[in-house]
Structure formats: C-alpha cells, structure tokens
C-alpha cells in the first residue's frame with residue numbers, strides 16, 4: 001500500500017529522542033541542517049537518478065558519471081553552494097568519480113606540499129575546475145613501496161626544466177583515479193635526480209592533456225586500466241595508466257615546500273621533515289575513516305530495516321511469523337555492527353580534530369605530533385575499512401537471498417567499498433607502520449622521553465618495560481604478532497574515544513543512554529571475540545568472559561526496541577540508501593516485485609536468442625528422444 005509506514009510500530013517502540021540523535025550523528029545542529037537539506041535536494045532531482053546503474057555498460061556508465069559530475073558542478077554554481085555544501089552534494093550524488101581525487105587528493109597535495117607561490121598559481125584554477133587533477137603515485141611495479149618508484153625526474157640546468165621519464169614497463173603509472181580519461185593535470189611522483197645524484201621521491205605538477213581538445217600532450221601515453229571488480233560500482237572511475245617519454249616541465253612545477261632545486265641545480269632541504277611528502281596520504285586516510293562510518297551505517301540501516309520486515313518461522317495459532325530481528329542469532333550479528341557504525345563515527349570525528357591540530361602545528365613548524373598522527377591515521381584507516389568491508393558483506397548475508405539482488409544496494413556498496421582496504425595504503429602495510437611506532441615507543445620507555453597522547457597508557461603497562469624477545473631478526477620475524485598488537489592498540493583507541501564522547505554533555509531524552517548501550521556492546525563484543533587472547537594473557541578470568549557474554553545478551557535486548565530508530569538517526573534518504581530492502585517505509589515486497597519487471601531481460605517475454613539457441617536445442621532433444 002502506497003504511503004503506509006510498515007515500520008511505524010517499530011518506530012513507536014523507541015525510547016529516545018531520534019531528532020536529537022540525528023544531531024549527534026551529524027556532529028552539530030549546523031552539520032545536520034546542511035546534510036539534511038543537501039541530501040533531500042539530491043534525492044529530489046531526477047538528474048541524480050542512480051537506480052539503473054547496475055544495468056549500464058561500462059561506456060554508458062562512464063559517460064553518465066561525466067554527465068552527473070558536470071550537472072553537480074552546475075548545481076553548485078547555480079545555487080552558490082559553500083565549500084561544505086558542495087562536498088555534501090558530491091557525497092550524496094554517491095558515485096565514484098574523478099572529482100573525488102581532484103578534491104580529495106590533487107588539491108590537498110598542492111596545499112600541503114606546494115609553496116605559497118605554487119598554491120597561488122594552481123589552487124584557483126583547480127577550485128574553479130579549469131584544470132582537473134589526479135594523484136599519480138602508484139606504478140605497475142610498486143604501490144606500497146613508495147621509495148621503490150622508478151619514474152625519474154632529472155633536472156636539466158641548461159633549460160631550467162625537469163625531464164620526466166618512465167624508464168621501464170614497471171615504472172608506468174598504474175591505478176590513479178581520473179587519470180585514464182579525464183584529468184588534465186597530475187601530481188606525479190618521481191625519483192628526483194639532480195647533478196647525477198638521486199634525492200628520493202618527490203611530487204611534480206605535470207600537464208597531461210591539451211586544455212583545447214583534451215588530446216594527450218607529446219611524450220605521454222595514457223589510457224584506462226580496464227574493468228574492475230563488480231558491475232557498475234567502481235567502474236564509473238577511470239583508473240589510468242601513464243607512460244612518460246622524456247616529458248619536459250618547468251622547474252617551478254616540482255612541489256617545493258619540503259625541498260627545493262635551484263636554477264643552478266642545487267638540492268636544498270627545508271627544516272620541515274621529509275615525511276611531509278606523504279602529507280596528502282595523511283589527509284586522505286583521515287577522510288577514509290570518516291567515510292567508513294557512512295558506508296557501514298548505510299549497510300546496517302538496510303539490514304536492520306529489512307530484519308524488522310522479514311518474518312520466518314514461529315507462527316503461533318495462525319498468527320504472524322517471527323520478525324527475524326527477534327532471533328538472538330540475528331541480533332548478535334547485527335547489533336555489534338550497529339555499535340561499530342556509531343563507534344567509527346566518533347573516532348572519525350576525533351581523528352578530524354587530530355588532523356586539524358597537527359596541520360596547525362606543522363604550519364608553526366612544530367613537528368612533534370606528526371609520528372602519532374601518522375600512526376593514528378594509518379591504523380584507524382586500516383581497522384575501520386577492514387571492519388566496514390566485512391560488515392557490509394555480513395549485512396548482505398543478514399538479508400538472506402534478497403541481499404544478493406542488486407536492488408538490495410548491498411552488492412554494489414560492497415564492490416565500491418572493498419578497495420578501501422587496499423588503496424591509500426594496503427591495510428596490513430599500514431598496521432606494520434603502527435607496529436613500528438609502538439615498538440619505537442616501547443624501546444624508549446626507560447628513557448626520559450615519556451609517551452604522551454594516545455600512547456600514554458604504555459607507562460601504566462609495567463611488564464612492557466621487561467619485554468625482551470629472543471627471536472632473531474626481531475621485527476620482521478614477529479611481524480604477524482606485531483600486526484595483532486597494532487590492531488589491539490587501534491581498538492583501544494576506538495573504545496576510548498567512544499567513552500570520551502559519552503563524557504560530554506549529550507542533550508535529548510534517552511540519547512546518552514542509547515549511546516552507552518552501544519558503547520558497551522562495542523567493547524564487550526571485542527572482548528568476547530578475542531576472549532582467547534584475554535584469557536591466555538591473564539587479563540580476564542573465565543568468569544569474566546562468561547559475565548561479558550551474559551551482559552552482551554542483555555544489551556542486545558535493550559537495543560532491540562530502539563533498533564529502527566537508531567538507524568533512522570542516520571537520516572539517510574531512500575535515494576542515498578539505494579536499496580529496496582532498506583526503504584524507509586519498509587514496503588519491501590511490492591517494490592521488489594515491481595523492480596524485477598523493470599529488468600532489461602524482461603522487456604520481451606521470449607528472450608533474444610531463443611530462435612538461435614534455445615529452439616534448436618529443444619528440437620534436437622526431441623529428435624534424439626525419437627531415435
């Protein structure tokens with residue numbers, strides 16, 4: 001029935017002020033108003049329709065993405081949207097596109113690594129989209145090992161230029177989003193060679209394509225790297241391949257905040273640490289953590305609403321069957337994910353603060369917190385993306401068979417999301433960075449350098465001081481264990497930031513109580529999942545483990561009446577969710593039935609190919625049977 005809210009009885013059960021929770025989720029009343037307005041604007045504009053995405057061919061999909069990006073830009077200009085509103089609009093358009101990398105990496109790289117002069121020249125062009133940029137770091141042969149990149153940038157003092165060159169097949173740039181077909185410029189990373197000496201990897205602004213007819217400039221071979229995982233999904237993005245054949249660029253197109261090359265061919269290093277070359281990655285990893293809560297909450301919203309609609313077994317005297325959300329097994333899989341979505345939201349908020357703080361310090365030439373910021377962004381990026389990718393897949397399973405339909409929204413969400421475990425730092429490689437930071441801290445425990453901030457707790461763990469290991473080749477040999485320690489450290493961060501959030505004043509009837517329940521679920525679920533580690537290290541007793549499990553069951557019962565309201569608090573439009581199973585009114589079955597008939601395969605009753613393949617087959621069978 002059109003217009004009836006099939007989940008109204010669920011919404012009536014809730015014990016807290018959903019509108020107040022929406023503000024907590026958004027981060028502030030202002031953020032809520034902006035997000036609410038822009039999401040509705042996108043949802044109501046047919047120009048941003050996306051329900052046919054999975055049926056388009058790659059070429060159609062790509063062209064449609066170009067159209068949407070141009071239309072989004074026109075909307076931003078016509079409505080005079082602020083930077084914040086424009087970012088929200090791109091978010092709710094919900095399609096991977098070259099614009100993500102232009103705004104998310106190209107511009108931040110120039111801001112972080114460019115001199116003031118370079119910023120003044122390039123940023124206005126980029127802000128107006130008069131140039132479109134990509135971030136060309138990874139090569140066919142090397143992604144994680146940035147120092148292993150093979151592209152060279154050799155300074156030629158005669159012409160005051162750099163010669164950018166790809167000396168081997170494996171030095172071809174490979175993967176950069178937007179590079180394949182769209183970008184006019186790249187920040188290309190290359191090994192700097194000055195006066196015959198190698199000076200490490202640096203970033204260079206390189207024009208790729210003509211601003212008149214979009215043809216590649218001389219010396220560039222550029223194209224798309226081909227289809228990626230999942231139909232639709234990330235294939236809207238033109239990840240590219242690029243080879244340089246002795247391409248010349250002016251000297252002032254090397255990003256020179258960290259180090260400079262003079263016209264005489266002298267290499268000079270500023271006071272700022274070399275690690276700032278990696279600054280753009282710090283920024284993007286922080287935004288990826290914030291995005292993890294969006295992707296996970298989206299999947300959880302779909303699975304929770306559908307679990308309240310779906311009924312299987314348990315009918316008493318001809319009455320309705322049991323809602324699957326009432327099964328304890330369903331709750332024990334779903335509610336920890338709901339709690340994780342909130343936990344990641346709050347740790348993402350905190351990380352944003354940490355990033356703003358370190359940026360401010362860097363501007364004042366205070367580099368003391370950079371290692372900690374690197375460890376936090378790298379570790380939390382790894383932890384939250386792994387948990388979110390796994391969580392989306394679990395939500396698909398929680399929706400049974402219908403979760404496998406594209407119209408559930410979950411297959412595409414998974415396909416789009418899962419590369420987050422690889423890009424911007426492969427997740428295990430990033431955990432090794434955290435482990436290295438932790439080991440460095442442990443090795444300094446006896447010294448006058450006291451650990452502060454997120455590692456201050458280490459001074460309280462006395463046995464760390466006595467830690468000695470007899471294994472040869474220490475770090476490498478124990479790296480699998482060290483990665484586990486890094487995960488545990490990051491989990492501690494997530495839990496402690498959730499607890500800190502609860503120490504703040506949180507207005508709204510019952511809001512704080514709901515968040516306390518979710519926080520306890522998050523922490524106790526971890527304890528339950530890793531009880532073997534806790535028991536074997538003597539941190540808890542078997543009695544504690546049993547108590548934690550009992551408590552979890554009780555917490556799930558407390559969440560149950562509030563589950564639908566807790567996902568309503570994400571304030572997602574049906575357009576953004578892109579899921580029949582997760583639609584707000586819960587009217588799932590008629591919508592699923594209707595959608596099936598819209599599939600291109602159902603355009604004719606007898607399929608194309610019948611006369612060519614099915615009929616001859618059937619006739620042959622008849623003949624065989626008669627013989």
Ligand SMILES: CCCCCCCCCCCCCCCCCC(=O)SCCNC(=O)CCNC(=O)[C@H](O)C(C)(C)COP(=O)(O)OP(=O)(O)OC[C@H]1O[C@@H](n2cnc3c(N)ncnc32)[C@H](O)[C@@H]1OP(=O)(O)O
Nearest residue numbers: 094095096100144146147275278374412413416423424425
């Ligand atoms: C349903 C539809 C839905 C639609 C949704 C639509 C939205 C979706 C769209 C999403 C778009 C997202 C776009 C994604 C773009 C991906 C872009 C990339 O991947 S770009 C490519 C990304 N590529 C990668 O991420 C590559 C990963 N690899 C790396 O980052 C590095 O090579 C390394 C860190 C692993 C090693 O570094 P290396 O130098 O070899 O070795 P060392 O270990 O010796 O480190 C030396 C010192 O540096 C320190 N330090 C290190 N890093 C940092 C840092 N960032 N800062 C500060 N410091 C740092 C480190 O601590 C150490 O310090 P110390 O101990 O000496 O004091």
Ligand SMILES: Cc1cc2nc3c(=O)[nH]c(=O)nc-3n(C[C@H](O)[C@H](O)[C@H](O)COP(=O)(O)OP(=O)(O)OC[C@H]3O[C@@H](n4cnc5c(N)ncnc54)[C@H](O)[C@@H]3O)c2cc1C
Nearest residue numbers: 135136137138143144175176177419422423424425426428
């Ligand atoms: C969708 C997508 C978009 C991308 N966009 C961009 C972009 O815009 N710009 C760009 O420059 N790049 C981009 N990339 C590339 C991406 O950043 C790299 O793929 C990523 O950094 C991983 O590097 P890799 O491919 O070299 O993996 P590898 O390092 O080859 O990983 C392979 C395996 O080796 C393991 N491994 C590697 N090193 C170690 C080690 N030291 N110790 C233990 N194990 C190790 C890893 O854990 C992994 O299991 C993108 C990638 C994808 C998938």
